[in-house]
Structure formats: structure tokens, C-alpha cells
Amino acid sequence: MTIMAVLSGIKVQMYEDLKQVGLDVVNVQLVPNLENLFIGPLVTEDTQWMQEQSKGGLLAPFRADMAVGANLENQQTLEFLILETTHEWGNIVPLNISEGRFIYKGETEFCVLDEWIADRFFPEGNAVGKELFINASEGIRNLTVAGVLKDPFEVRKKFDELDFAGSARSTLNRMLEFKSIYILGDFSEPHEPIHGAVIKVPKDIDALSTAKSIQKEAKRRDLPAIAWARSQWVDNVMRGADLTTQVAGMLWIVVLLVTSVMILTISLVAIRERYYELAVRRTEGARRLQIVSQLLLENMILSLTGGFLAIGLAHGAGYLLETRYLSWSPAFLPHEMALAIGLGAGLGALATILPAYRAASLDPVKILRIA
């Protein structure tokens, strides 16, 4: 039961985590290969048809580049991904801000760091307002920190292995796992290359179908881009998790089978030990059915007590696991607990009824002669 609760707990917790990636967000990204990254077949102009396909959703294009940065105060230098986007990014993707805010419109001299970079550049904390220098393709720039974000990919990294259905997407995500700095980019030139865009679809519009129509349009225009809804990714991960729990469920069945064979043997022996008592009861006026129902009732009381005790123990074990090893709380779902107790009692009853019937059918005189 603890196992069951722990597995259910993972799923409950997972869905909570996963929701944070933004269920109404569609990502459009170039298919990751070297050619695409250098020549850049996706351009600023393309965001127009993307927006049309999304029926007026909020859109932020992005461009990624490698850069080197330095904090002159402590002589710290780092290599990271620089993500050029617009201020809308902060309105589209759910942000997990730990300090400050996202960049406002027109703040071209500001940047937002992820926590990992902030920790290294400004180990004493309070990164907001500090300055740093970056050397990107356009040359050296001086930027002021507007805010610090918790790693937005943290959740995804945790669960990406479960996204069986979208391995291309997973590869993309892994490429973007570089530690990054967000700055505002210039997307006014229609032929400026971009690497993709994030789109928040309007309320009442399905993110998944939007992603599909963008994908279709990209294909029609012969652009090597993929579009995917984050909700779709969440679904895939949940499905993957289901598969995993189902495998664990199979294990459960095997355990159950083994246990039931054990229970059968034990109850056979236990009832055999009571042949004398049962024979005396038979001679004193107990009918066969009364013997069987007596044994069954005793067994039921035992299994149910055992079942509730097991729930108690499982809660204890779950609590221990939670405090020592797990990052999520085991979820004791009532229907799963009922199933476990029901199965236990059912198996117990099945394992009792046969030996009980046998015991009730034996000739009491023969048993008493031997005893």
C-alpha cells in the first residue's frame, strides 16, 4: 500500500509541478541541427503568420546565442546562453522569479539572470541593480540586472525522460538547458533570423490544435520548425508516468499472487490444526454451513483488522519515506486503499473457503478417533 501511495503521490505532485510550465503556451522552435542554427531559415517576419494561426495570441520571438560575461567587481567570468526576446516573454511563460522582475518594454540595457548565473556572479546575493558585461556577437555590452529567475527548465529536466512521445522536443530542451541570461533583442528587421517563438494562446482556444495548425503552416512554407503545446508535453509525461506506474502495478499483482499462495497454505495448515475443535462442534450440532461461515467470519475479521493495520503501517512507512527520501508526499487515495483491503479480504476469503469446506465435509467421528 505504501508503494501504491508513493506512486500515486508522484503523479499528483508531478501534475502540480508540470502545470507550472504553462498549459496555454505553444513553443515554436527550429529543428536543432547545425545548418539551421547558422543560416536561420526562420525570420522575424514568420511571427506574423504564427500569430495569425494562434488567433491573436500573445507572441514573443527569441534568438539564442552563446556569450561570455564578466562581473568586473569580483573578476568572475562565465559562459552562457544569451536569450534575446521581447518584454512579452514575461507575460507568456509562467516565471518563477526569485528576485526583482522581468525586463520591461524598452529596457535594452537590462537583463534577467537565471539563478545559477546569479549565484556565481553575485554570490553574496542581491543581484538586482548590479552591473555586468557581456561579450556577444554584437560586441561588448554593459547590462544592469533587473531580476533573477529560478531555472525554468528545472521541472522539465526532472521529467523529460518520461516524454517518450517527443524525443526531438526533449533534445531541443536539453540544448536549451544552458544557463542563460535574458535580454531584450531587436526584432524590427523583417529578415532578422530567429530561433523560435513562444505563444500564449487566447483563453477558450485549445493550445494543442493551435500548435498543430502552426506546424502545418510551417510545413507548407517548407520551414524546418516544430511547434508543440506545453500541455501536450505534460500529457506525454503523465502518460509515461502512467506506464511506469502500470509496470509497478504488475509487480504488485505478482506480489499479490505470491502472497495469496502463502495465505492459502497458511490457512490450510491453520484449519487443519482445528480439525478436532471443528469435529467436536459438528457432533454437538454445528451444520456444515455453520462451520464454513464461522471460519469465514473469523478470517474476515482477521483480514479486515490486518488491512486497517496495514493502512496504518503504510501511512507510517509513507511518512518515513517522505521525511527521509522523497521530495513528494505519498497520496493515499481512498479508492486505492479500498481496493487493497478488498483484495486482501477477498483473497483471504477465497483461501479459507476451500479448506473450510473440506474441514466441514470430513467425518467428525474419524477425526475424533484419531485425536
Add this chain to the structure above:
Amino acid sequence: MNKKTGKTNNRILLHLNGIRKTYQDGILKVHALKDINLEAERGELISIMGPSGSGKSTLLHILGCLDHPTQGQYYFDGENTATFDDRQLTLTRNKRIGFVFQSFNLLHRETALENVSLPLMYAGESGIQSKAQEALEKVGLGARLNHRPGQLSGGEQQRVAIARAMVKKPDVILADEPTGNLDSQVGKNIMRVFQQMHEEGMTIILITHNPEVAQLGTRLLKLHDGQLEE
């Protein structure tokens, strides 16, 4: 037949007609009973004597509806027991026959009172506790109600078994050597209990090795090698 009690006024309570019992012991056939004919009237106290292995217990088990004869008919109160199903057999055993086993057959984990209550419980009667207590007092165990068999002497266990047989006020009591393993003083006490029951009009069939005990009966039968003689 009296519908309320299920009892009739047949003069003959037990009637055995040409009863045989053969046990198959491996390839060997043991003829435990050979052509037994017996009629027992209501109120009789019949003693049965016979050497060990002569078939006394076998005969009593058949009379007690605990075992089926291989051949012949057994009429209990005019009804052929061969036609009884499990329910009827159990009911007859439970309400109409009190059986005192040679080896007592008490439940070791239950007290004297609980042991005596057992047949009443299965009969679904009311006032079980007081009836059981009364029966135990009758056999002189009023002070041993909550003792388990292990805490009682052989004679006391025997008396618990007798109390269990009489508590349901059966039509007949079948006792398999109730004084068998007891010294003469205890044996006499127990015989007094049977004597009293007989005086109250109970039908009793008693197996014994002891000629003195056998003399108490209204009729004495001898079983020899599976055959009955007066």
C-alpha cells in the same frame, strides 16, 4: 407427532434392524458389527458390556447418528435415519441425542460453562448461561464453571461431558464408558447422576466394562465380536 416439539409418542425410541458395519482397513475388512437387532423403549436404561474391540463404540456412534451402518435400517423415533440429510441428522444430534464420548471430546480452549453451552448455542436457544450452569450444578461442578478442561481432573472432565449431553434435555443419552477411567468413588458419583436421570424418565444407553455399573440397568446386553446377546 407433536408439531411444537417434533416429538412423537412412539413407545419404541430406537430401533436397529439387521445392522452391519464393515470397515475397510487397507485390504483387510473389519466386521465391527454383524447383524444387530435392538429395540429400546422410552425410559429404559440399557447397559451394554463387551470386551475391547467388540464394536461397542461403533454401535453407539450409529445410534448417535454419528455414523452410518453399512447395511440394515436404523429407525429413530419411527423415522428411518437413512433418509435424513445433513440438516436433519445435525438437528437430531443437536436436540434429541445426548452423547457422552469415551474420550470426552471437550473444547480445550473453552471453559466448562462454554463447553456445556455449545449445543444450546447451535440450537439457538435462549437462557443458555443459566441452563448450562444448572446442568453443571447437577453433576456437582457448580464451583468449576470457569475452569478449562486442562484445569479439571479426569472425573470432572467426564462430568462436564455428561452435563453437555443432558443440558439440551434430549430424548436419549448415549454414554460410552462414562466410568471407564475413573476410580470407584468417582465412578459411583457419576453413576448416581445417571441413576437420577433414569428416575426422571430419561432413556439411557450405557456402555461399561464394570459389572457393578451394568447391574443398574433395566436391561443388560452383551456385545461379543460384533454380535449382541441378552
